[in-house]
Amino acid sequence: MAMTYFKRFRMEIDLIGWRDPAPEMPPGYAAHRWDESLVEAHAEVKFQSFRYEIDANVFPCLGDRDGCLRLMNEIARRDGFLDSATWLLEYRRFGEPNGTFCGTIQGIEDAYGLGSIQNIGVTPGHRGRGLGSILLANALRGFRAAGLRKAFLEVTAQNIGAIRLYQRVGFRKVRTVYKAAEVVYA
Numbered sequence: 001m002a003m004t005y006f007k008r009f010r011m012e013i014d015l016i017g018w019r020d021p022a023p024e025m026p027p028g029y030a031a032h033r034w035d036e037s038l039v040e041a042h043a044e045v046k047f048q049s050f051r052y053e054i055d056a057n058v059f060p061c062l063g064d065r066d067g068c069l070r071l072m073n074e075i076a077r078r079d080g081f082l083d084s085a086t087w088l089l090e091y092r093r094f095g096e097p098n099g100t101f102c103g104t105i106q107g108i109e110d111a112y113g114l115g116s117i118q119n120i121g122v123t124p125g126h127r128g129r130g131l132g133s134i135l136l137a138n139a140l141r142g143f144r145a146a147g148l149r150k151a152f153l154e155v156t157a158q159n160i161g162a163i164r165l166y167q168r169v170g171f172r173k174v175r176t177v178y179k180a181a182e183v184v185y186a
């Protein structure tokens with residue numbers, strides 16, 4: 001076991017100036033606003049989205065199914081947790097009774113009155129269809145509806161695709177931070 005430091009960026013967006021692009025949902029997908037009965041679905045999507053990604057090294061609980069459930073329960077109980085900024089995506093094939101959950105985002109109002117994006121994840125088979133942009137737009141809309149003026153998130157510097165997505169939505173890098181993590185070398 002060794003200690004390593006991951007470079008991360010804090011990125012912010014001004015919600016007053018943000019022009020909601022109202023991205024269109026691709027066919028077959030639906031967005032569900034937060035409801036307590038969805039906690040396990042959020043946790044499972046989180047796990048499926050992060051298990052093989054860089055952030056599972058930065059935050060080991062993201063690479064563990066039980067860890068994701070604990071984290072999701074903890075987020076939902078935090079002061080400032082916002083139902084309006086927490087969304088789950090589902091895909092249902094036409095004519096089929098059951099769908100598959102495939103995207104999650106959670107939002108919190110922090111102690112300074114800023115919107116804080118917790119984790120955003122889209123499961124691997126559903127990426128590249130604009131679902132990440134839709135989740136972000138839903139969360140930002142939820143922050144704005146709650147009267148917040150600014151939102152932020154943190155992203156690992158190696159996560160180039162996610163950073164490009166955030167920049168496209170309008171987030172700007174404002175600070176570099178370092179996160180210590182224990183890494184197991186095989």
Ligand SMILES: CC(C)(COP(=O)(O)OP(=O)(O)OC[C@H]1O[C@@H](n2cnc3c(N)ncnc32)[C@H](O)[C@@H]1OP(=O)(O)O)[C@@H](O)C(=O)NCCC(=O)NCCS
Binds near residue numbers: 128131162
């Ligand atoms: C970051 C993430 C949420 C983006 O979700 P998404 O639904 O693919 O997002 P979008 O489709 O709106 O945009 C993704 C970009 O990747 C491109 N892309 C195309 N095919 C892709 C694929 N199979 N996988 C990933 N990205 C793909 C998209 O065209 C788009 O364009 P860009 O490269 O110009 O930015 C998703 O990749 C993910 O869950 N990653 C793992 C978890 C993670 O790192 N989350 C962020 C933590 S800060």
